[in-house]
Amino acid sequence: MSSVELLFRIVIGTLIAAVGGIVIGLAAKGVDRKLHARMQGRVGPPLRQPFYDVLKLFAKDNTVPDNAVGWMFNAAPVICLAGAITLLLYIPFGSILPVLGGHGDLILLLYLLIIPGLAMVVGGFSSGSPYATVGAQREMVTMIGYELPLATAVIAIAAKMNELFPAEPAFALSTIAAHPLWGEMGLLGIIGFAILAMIMVIVTPAELSKIPFDTPEAETELAGGLMVEYSGRNLGLFYLADGVKTVVMGAIIVALFIPHNLSPVFTGIAQGSIGAYMVDFGFFLVKLAAVVFFAVTVLRTAVARLKIAQVVTLYWIPLTMIALLGLILMMWDSVPMLHIAPWLGGA
């Protein structure tokens, strides 16, 4: 691939990823809000409400407080959205391979995941409000909190990949997506893998600042925290970034844990054809919706907001321990007695 062709792919791919990510993200938010409302016994807003919200926000005045650091305050939402869209370039969608698939792996993804959160922290600190300052401090602490179980989960998967497929790069998402681990391991491994999936689901609401981990925004305590001084276009950009981040987190979980595709099931569709891509993409959206439903909607419907000290304690002690248990179970899976395949009559 020549560098011109690569550049062309990046430009077109970024455009498609940005538009697609934003549209799917807002749609996911709409579904989330509707289901959340139904579970609370409310009617809820129409599914396209997030789109109306964005339109409204972009039509409103963009206020910058007098004591804010103007350029930083205005740059933060752009960086946040750009960071979230960059993440989309590394994640496979169904059988559509990522634009920059060969140029980065899970480790890069972990670092990139910090950028939107960091942009929010910078925006919060630069807005000159005590609420935003407290919110920004909490966001940093939350990020430190959930990195540990998140990294444990990623390392466990990569280690297993390295053990099973030593020829391929262990951290590459394409390797992980190509070999769903469920069928490759014994009973212990499957239990460990399921535990790690649960850890990822619990990390998601913290990444997205959703209840029970929405302490940085905490509407009733900090009046929006990080976001308190943001309005108009800037707030709209953060809103879009939130939608894109929802897609990113959902897509990462789908890629790591349920990368299965539907197109091989339909024998009538040729592999690699447009039809197969469409089927896989549709199936991907269903999986994404399911992940968002469990990781965001159900969780925020079922529990109260935690305090920042409780969030950190929860992530560092119980969840990291559980993640380590998952890791250990996956490592122990090499014990041949516990392989599930012979029990099922397979090889």
Add this chain to the structure above:
Amino acid sequence: MSASEQHIGLDIAPAPGKKAPYRFQVGPIHPALKEPMMFDFTMDGETVVNVDLVGGHNHRGIEWMGMRRNPVQTLYLAERICGICSATHSFAFSRAMEDALDIPVPARAEYIRVIVAELERIHSHLLWAGVAAHEIGFDTLLHWTWKLREGVMDALEYISGNRVNYGMFQIGGVRRDITPEMVPKIHDYLDYYEGILGKIIHVFLNDKTVQMRTQNIGIATKEDVVKLAAVGPTARASGWKTDVRYNQPYSAYANLDIEPITPEAVRGEVVGDIYDRIIVRALEIKQSIEIIRGCVSQMEPGEILWEPKMAKLLMELKKRGGEGVGRHEAPRGEAIHYVKKVAGDENVTYWKVRASTYNNLLAWVPMLIGDEIADIPLIVASADPCFSCTDRVAITNNAGKTILTGEELHRLSVEKTRRLMQ
């Protein structure tokens, strides 16, 4: 001190010193507060070191208005002191008026008054529970609780014809009767509440995240509440058995067995935290349902008004004079109305309202100190504050010296008493 910290509080100078403590203000307008009130916190990190309360943002001069109206008009004004305890203030005001002017109330009217007051307690406690759930980000519980509350509002509408300001009270009785045909439907409503209430209370008391946010947080000890004269569920949750319905039974409450509710019935001990306040209010809802059942079964046919003809009532009220006090155990605690009326005057001469939140304000100080920012909204909400009922003064010009110490106030009041006695 960083640049951002210097901007905290636009008109208040930063606290001296290089780092902590810094100032953090909640209010007067803040999503955690349903009415305006300012909390000026001195913080160390996320921990509250000290707190100062600044009120007076919601003063409406309602007593001033009341003193320019006849007692019946003032009764309806009293109903509008608070949007939640509207029966409370009309109950306390009519009792104060009846005390001052020596007006007897028919027995049946007393029962109907208690039924309305207890339905109000149920809806107020449910409203509080919903707000508390919202403060900790548990909106699902908010919507469930308020759905149940709608049912209580329906019952109030069925009895009084109104959902918020019931217009049931009249000096010397009540304006609408509860006919025997209405009784089965009231029982249906009560059964409906009991059915759903169990589930909601179960979630409030057993949900892990609710427990994490409420247990051992916002503690006020029994000494604190006694010293600061807290009232209502705020005082009872700290183990102080104070309840006007029990300490000084009035109206139909004297005929009903009422025990002040304290949290040890559920928890085995009194901690005085937010969780205890949830327990007390939950049990009080159940108690209120029993009280209403008792009232409906004990009520006997009879008059509901001392004087049904309005013109005659007004004439009688004008003729009489005196001063009296009316107390009622509002959902938030004891509310007191003091009235004075000069015989021959058409208007109420003097009217003083002391709403329950006034007593509970200072109990916030021991509750808040030592807790975190995240706890502030819930601790503030846990006393079920109502600032519009409480505010009695508004400072419009802050340029001169306006804040009086206790000694100055005492000296001024002595001087005024001397002036009056001359």
